[in-house]
Amino acid sequence: MRAVTTAGLLTLALVGSTGLAQQAAAPDKYVTREEHEKVLKELEAIKARLKVAEEKTPAAAKETEQALDEMDKELKSVKSLATSVLPGSTKQLLTGYAFAGYTDRKGEKSNFEAGFNPILLWKLSDRLFFEGELELELSRNAEGGGETEVELEYANLSYIASDYATVQAGKFLAPFGTFAQRLHPAWINKLPDFPLPFGHDGIAPNSEIGFQISGGAPVGPTKFNYAAYVSNGPRLNTGMDEPEEAGMLHFDNNVDISNNKALGTRVGFLPIPQLELGYSFQYAKIGEDVDASAYLHGVDLGYVRDSQLLKGALDLRGQWVWSTVDDLTYDPTGALGFGPLSFDNKRDGGYVQLAYRPAKVNQPFIKNLEAVGRWDTLNRPDDAPMGVDEQRWTVGLNYWFSPSTVVKAAYQFGDRSDRMNGQQDVNAFLVQAAFGF
């Protein structure tokens, strides 16, 4: 009973106190009309300001963007001005490439090799330009000792005479076919070695010493390019120095053996930007003490397609070279020990190469891989002292670390045949790492 009374009293007390409290808060709960109007006005003012600010924002952002763009441009021009006044970096560029390789060929000793080709480019004016390349390679001399060979790969001055013509004088890469001039540097060539017609003891020139005029011009949607040159040209080996090489043309005619110069040309046609077809020709008087001429012809094809459809890049190259040297009798008196010897001095050779790189596949490792296949051949006269015919199939796999850094591995199925030894298998395993800088 007592408990009930206490609870009742407590309830009453509580109700009473809330009532009191309500009464005390009442004057704060209501605003006067004036106050209400004031708040409304302030709200209107804030709304208006917000609207103005909202309207202003895109314009302000645009202004900031423009200002940033201008600053960017300014920064770029200052940067290029700064780099252009740095001593040494103005108009010169040191570039080139280096490579390291390994070859294990049947019938030969396996070998590691290395090469370094520094190139100096010098823009002397908007029209005048110098390019020079040294080739440093390791070799063995006649006594069997080690040697570093230094070759002047090229050194020439060029002058842009018009929009469509450039004149060049000095030693330049031969515009005979496209391999020598465009594809031989180790970071460009997709296999560790050169195709037979352009390699050691090949049948096409790699460089010329003389002068040339070259250029290109669009014709409607198609394009032409051309090169024509006068040079020292090749020299015929008559068997005086190396009897086994009698009848061969040597293209390293550094100091001309005669007053007759070689004349050469190449014309390229691009019906579409991805495809180029070329024809090359060279005529030269070649003998020092014999009256003989050499005629070289070549055709080349290049097709490069980089497409989404193929998920990468396809690269097809093909070249063929024909070489004809006038008939001669070598070692006519027999004094050199192998004559008198005469043969039909016609040679031909070429290659076809196909490469595919799935560069557009979204797989970091796969997109840097490239598969290459090449077939190359070289036919020499059967009756010549070194009348060897060669034919090879090469398959290769490359991994590209950057656009100019590559590691290549290849296997070559090679055949050599001549009258003396019949057919020989010269299969080889080749590896090369190359870096263009």
Place this chain on the structure above:
Amino acid sequence: MAKPVCLTFAASALVLAGCQTSHSHRAGGQATPTTAAGAGQKGGSQLWAENCIRCHNVRSPSSYNDAEWDVAMHHMRVRASLTAQEHKAILEFLKSAN
């Protein structure tokens, strides 16, 4: 030996040219409009994409600064027999993208 090889070259060139035309038809507007416009109308980036993959992998525009591209592009103009207009447009593109 000589004749069949020559013919193979000519034939493959024709086949390739044929492939190309059909591809560019299919590609419609999304790919580079290659054969439609003459070199005169092409922009720097298109000329760059078309010309600079012909012999070697393309190096990124950012691999050189403006002064270095001046020298390398002069080199390539001579090596690749580019016209003055192509040279100028590609150089401008490289300088804007490096």
